Amino acid sequence: MLFAIIAHDARDAKDRRPVHRPAHLAHLEDIQSAGKLILAGPLTDGAGSLIVVEAESQADVWKTVARDPYVENGIFERIDIHPFLQVFPPPNS
Helix, strand or coil: EEEEEEEECCHHHHHHHHHHHHHHHHHHHHHHCCCCCEEEEECCCCCCEEEEECCCCHHHHHHHHHCCCHHHHCCCCEEEEEEECCCCCCCCC
């Protein structure tokens, strides 16, 4: 099952993000190595980030999110997680 994680930045995230970026990227690399990362990147309007992952349950996604250095260090101030259905491009095409 896929989940869209919408991570909303704290007001001062832009200033603090560079310090924690290497650890955040390492966290994403771990998810990718497990074959669970579909896509990830910042929203270009500065609002935060979008991450799409594969997981067994929303509870599993919350466990993964809780370990993200951007969460642990307050870069992301609010997280929304939604089940996601990929239509295009068709999965496994």
